[in-house]
Each structure stands twice: as structure tokens, then as C-alpha cells.
Amino acid sequence: MLRIGTGAGFSGDRLEPAEILLKHADLDYLVLECLAERTIALAQQRKSHDANDGYDPLLEKRIRRLLPLLLKKGVRLITNMGAANPIAGAEKITEIADELNLPCKVAAVTGDDVVDKIDKNATDWENNRKLSSYEPIISANAYLGIDAILPALETESNIIITGRIADPSLFLAPQVYHFKWSKTDYQRLGQGTVNGHLLECAGQISGGYFADGYKKKVENLAHIGFPYAEIDSDGRSIIKKVEGTGGLIDLRTVKEQLLYEVHNPAEYITPDVIADFSSVQLKEIGKNQVEVRNGCGKKRPDLLKVSLGYHAGFLGEGEISYAGSDAVERAKIAGKILKERLSEQIPDLRIDFIGLSSVHRAQFKEKSRPYEIRVRAAGYHYLRDMAELIGEEVESLYLNGPSGGGGARKKVTEQIGVVSTFVPRDQIETMVNIKERKWKK
Amino acid sequence: MEEMKLLDIAHSRAGDKGDKLSLSLIPYNEEDYEWLCENITAEKVKSHMKDIILGKVTRYEAPNIKALNFVCHNSLMGGVTTSLAMDTHGKSLSSALLEMEIDRIDL
Numbered sequence: 001m002l003r004i005g006t007g008a009g010f011s012g013d014r015l016e017p018a019e020i021l022l023k024h025a026d027l028d029y030l031v032l033e034c035l036a037e038r039t040i041a042l043a044q045q046r047k048s049h050d051a052n053d054g055y056d057p058l059l060e061k062r063i064r065r066l067l068p069l070l071l072k073k074g075v076r077l078i079t080n081m082g083a084a085n086p087i088a089g090a091e092k093i094t095e096i097a098d099e100l101n102l103p104c105k106v107a108a109v110t111g112d113d114v115v116d117k118i119d120k121n122a123t124d125w126e127n128n129r130k131l132s133s134y135e136p137i138i139s140a141n142a143y144l145g146i147d148a149i150l151p152a153l154e155t156e157s158n159i160i161i162t163g164r165i166a167d168p169s170l171f172l173a174p175q176v177y178h179f180k181w182s183k184t185d186y187q188r189l190g191q192g193t194v195n196g197h198l199l200e201c202a203g204q205i206s207g208g209y210f211a212d213g214y215k216k217k218v219e220n221l222a223h224i225g226f227p228y229a230e231i232d233s234d235g236r237s238i239i240k241k242v243e244g245t246g247g248l249i250d251l252r253t254v255k256e257q258l259l260y261e262v263h264n265p266a267e268y269i270t271p272d273v274i275a276d277f278s279s280v281q282l283k284e285i286g287k288n289q290v291e292v293r294n295g296c297g298k299k300r301p302d303l304l305k306v307s308l309g310y311h312a313g314f315l316g317e318g319e320i321s322y323a324g325s326d327a328v329e330r331a332k333i334a335g336k337i338l339k340e341r342l343s344e345q346i347p348d349l350r351i352d353f354i355g356l357s358s359v360h361r362a363q364f365k366e367k368s369r370p371y372e373i374r375v376r377a378a379g380y381h382y383l384r385d386m387a388e389l390i391g392e393e394v395e396s397l398y399l400n401g402p403s404g405g406g407g408a409r410k411k412v413t414e415q416i417g418v419v420s421t422f423v424p425r426d427q428i429e430t431m432v433n434i435k436e437r438k439w440k441k
Numbered sequence: 442m443e444e445m446k447l448l449d450i451a452h453s454r455a456g457d458k459g460d461k462l463s464l465s466l467i468p469y470n471e472e473d474y475e476w477l478c479e480n481i482t483a484e485k486v487k488s489h490m491k492d493i494i495l496g497k498v499t500r501y502e503a504p505n506i507k508a509l510n511f512v513c514h515n516s517l518m519g520g521v522t523t524s525l526a527m528d529t530h531g532k533s534l535s536s537a538l539l540e541m542e543i544d545r546i547d548l
Contacts, residue, residue: 038522126459126520209454215469216452252452252467255506259465261456263512265503278503294505312523350525358527361518362492364540378525418522420459 002178004171004195005228007066008032008079009202011039011056015065017203017226017245022069024242025228029174030070032062032079033167033200040164041309041416043083044139054085055092055161063096063159070158071102078149078170082161084139086110089161090435103439107157109148111430112164114306114423115140124308124419131308131421138416139309142423145271145300146183148430149173155434164307166270168196179233189273190297191235194280197268198239198257198292202226205239205257206288207247220246229292236293238285249288258282271304271425273297303422312417313380316346316387318394319354320401320408323372328356330402331373337401338377341393345386346379374407380415387412448539451477455535462494462516462531464538466509474507480543486511489541493534511538 005027007018011034021027034056047054056062059081070077082089090108097104118140120132131137141164150173152160162170175181175192183189198205206227211218225245229237239249258277262268265277275297283291322330335351342349352358354374377394381387391410398405447453447466450473456463466481468474483498496514503510517531518524528534 041522212452252469255467255508256452256454256465258506259456259463259467259503259508259510260454261458261463262510263458263461263463263499264501265510266501278505280505282506315525348525352527354527359533360493360528360537361526362490362537364537376527380523380525415523418520 002231003027004029006199006202027075035080047084055089056081077159080162094435094437097437105157106159106435107152108433109162112141114142134310142304142306145169146173152432153177167200168193171196186297188235190275191295193275194295195237218248254290312415313382314384314387315413316390317378318391318410319376320405321374327373333402334375349379352376447541453535460520462513464511471507
């Protein structure tokens, strides 16, 4: 029996649930998944300004709180908080261990940074555009699999810190390592990947991002417990949470998470296996306990997906509010003025009416008449000055637009775009770097 | 008969990969899976969300867990990193799907 818990499902996730798991779930491994698609490009940008940066911004806070518990309970931590700089992340962890006077061995996994290996004449996956058309390219990170983590597990380090690893692989690696599964046992690799995919978003399977207060009631969401799985040697798992915590695990939450960000459920492609989720069988076996079995899979792909980060220009935004029975009409006047004043410089200018049609770019009923509307203008330009024009023109509506406009705000953000490409697996070399802080008497 | 929407019989979660939006559709009552298979086609989803989904819609069936999965191409204004939309991930679009009006005479 192997127990793996998830202490974070994204970089900004809550801190307490991981502590609760460590204290009460009797875990073997804790995984912190903190690296979204665009997060690594932002981290590369930080690293380019400071060679000692580029790891997760919350790393220090998380490790300071979790390290004493991890060591006390003998739980190994696997995390991709290394982001663009796993070695600097590992150094920071040993620095914290030093301060806390705790012994700690950290293994940093590198090799995902493939910016020197990209063929710029190749095309991207999304738009079929030449990669060279995205210059300046600032990062390229390949999604590594269990091959990169298994050597780190062999080192018996307390903490394994990585950069870009496919999310389910962070969970599959300890299963393969613990049960000594063969890397061609596609059935077990498939089921182990199902377990990883279910756990990777933390609270999203234990009632987070689920409640609707109507049919999907969830109790005590404020104190949501994060999930852990009890896994047997065949990969069969039971998804649970610590008793007394808030949230909910049932067939509905598990089904939503099983299909989350999935395209063809019969072919979920990871660096380790092409997993088949369509064969999965789920069963509620108790309160907040769902049994998951029968996932399978087939041979892994030869190409690894790469996320390419590039400078996408400057996003300019401006907002202003109108209220009253005729708020919609005045908001529409404002929108028309902004279009006239800006369209020439910002061809793709977008005007949204927040409170009416902004979230879905559409209305399904035309009848509603909201009391307040916020007008939003947004657009891109490769020059900061031009992007700033958008917010400036929105602000100018105070004196030069319809009556009663209030609360104007403006913002310009330098945007990092991300597109995908592929790299042959045999071009990747991964390394394990050990940082250690020994016990001092 | 009272007006019914998909949200009365099913739930959904949206996900994003690049400019592709995925929308699960899961009946509260597993017995309704067959009805969803027969009635909620890819064409229907595309036409219901015509202002949002600009590309094709592919429907996948997952009979083991009694759920459908719709993959909607070219639906996120370029995707999370460069979209001009308010909801750049399209995470709220599950609610747009569930607004679909349906005819159910057997309820």
C-alpha cells in the first residue's frame, strides 16, 4: 500500500491543507504541483534578470512550513517548484534547512530546458506558424516524464525538485519506484497515470471548483481538505481526504476531474504512456471515498511536448462603470466612442460590457436589464506607449463620454505568450543534482 | 411543460489546452446518459455556443463513467496567454454549455 497526497494544485494554492495531510494522512509521498503552462515562461523571465531566481515564488514560504513535518513524519516531497531553476530552488531549500537546523537531502532534476535544441524552422502545434516568427523566444521547456524522476528517487533524497514535468508523472514516478513496475507494463502505467491525473489539481477533486449551491452542495468549503490516494500494487486506488476536513469526494467530483483538460479520454498522452481513461471504473465505497480502477494504456510517444514562451507584446486595458436604469445605453455609447477613437491604432480592440455579456462574449437571453455595467476595453500592441493609449482613452471618458461614468482604472501588462512544439525524446538529457544539509551537533 | 436547461440534469467542467476548450457533460442520474448521447450532439453544442466556438466540435463518449466530453476548437480567443477575453482560460464556459434549453417530456 502506497499513500500519496497532493499539497498544492497550482502555484498560488492554499498552504494549510498540505500541513493537515502531513499531520493526519500517514503519507509516503507529498506532491506539490505548482507549474502551469505559462508559469515557467514567467519564471524564465525572472531567471534572466537574476541567475539565482526562477523557482516558485512561494517556495520559501511552503518549505519553511512543511520541512519540519516532512522530516518528522518521514514523508518524501516531490515538487515542480523548481520551475525555471530547480538547482537554485534546491539551494534555497538547503538554506532554509540550515536556518531551521534540520538535516535534509534535496535532489534537483534538470534537463527540461531545451531552448538550445529547438528547430526554429519547425512549426508550432496550435497555429502551424514557423517558430522563428515568435522571436524573441524566451524559453522552451520539454515535458519530462518518470525517466527524469526515477534516478532522483534512487538517491533517497527527502525532497525532489524539478522543472517542467508532466503533471501526472510527478505521481506516477513514486508508484513505479515503490511497486517496481516495468516501464512496459502499460496497464499499470495507465492506471497510475489516472491516479496522478485525479490527484494533480489537489482540491479540484475534493469539492473545490465544484460547488454550485443548488444541486452540487459542498460542506465547509472554507476548510477544504486536499486529496490523497491509497494505492495497491496493481494501481487500484482509493481517493480520500482527511476526516473532519471540509469539501467532498464522490462520483461526481471524480468524474469532473477525470475529464478535466482531457480531449480523447481513450488517448491521454503523457511522456510515460498513452493512457486510456475510458476504461476506468469508479465506485463510491464510503463517505468521501471513491475507488478507481481499470485504467489502461499503450506505448509512450517518441516525441515530447515543449512549451515555448515568447514576448507577445503589451496588453492595454481600461475599465469604467455606469449605473442606473439606462446603464446599458450609456455603456454602449462609451463603447462606440472608444472604438472610434482607438480602432486605427489598435485593430483588434475588444470592448466588453461587464455585467451583460463580457464573460462569455455572448448572451443567452436578451431580456435582462442590469442596474450597473462596467465597460472594458482591451487590446495588444508591440509598443508599450500604444498599449497605454487604451487605458488613457477609457479614462478620458470622464469628461468626454456619456454621463455618469465612474471608477476608471487602467493597466498595461507585458505579456508572455506560450505555444507548443515537439522534441524527439532521444535529444533530452536529464540530470540529478544533489544538495545536502547534514545534521550538525 | 416547464422550460428546462441542461443544468437541471447534468453538470460540467471546462478545461483549456491552447485555443481548444474541453467541456465535460455528466448526468446527475447515470440513467440519463443514453438520453444525452442521443440528444446533445456536437452540432447542437456548436450551434448553442456559436458566438464562442469558432472551430469544429468533436464529441467523445465515455460510457464507463457515463459522461460525454466535447472538444471545441478555436474557442478561447487564442488561449490563456494572449487572449483578450475577461476569462482567459474559458473556465466559466461550462456554465454556458449548461444554459442550453432542452425538451424532456419524460420528467
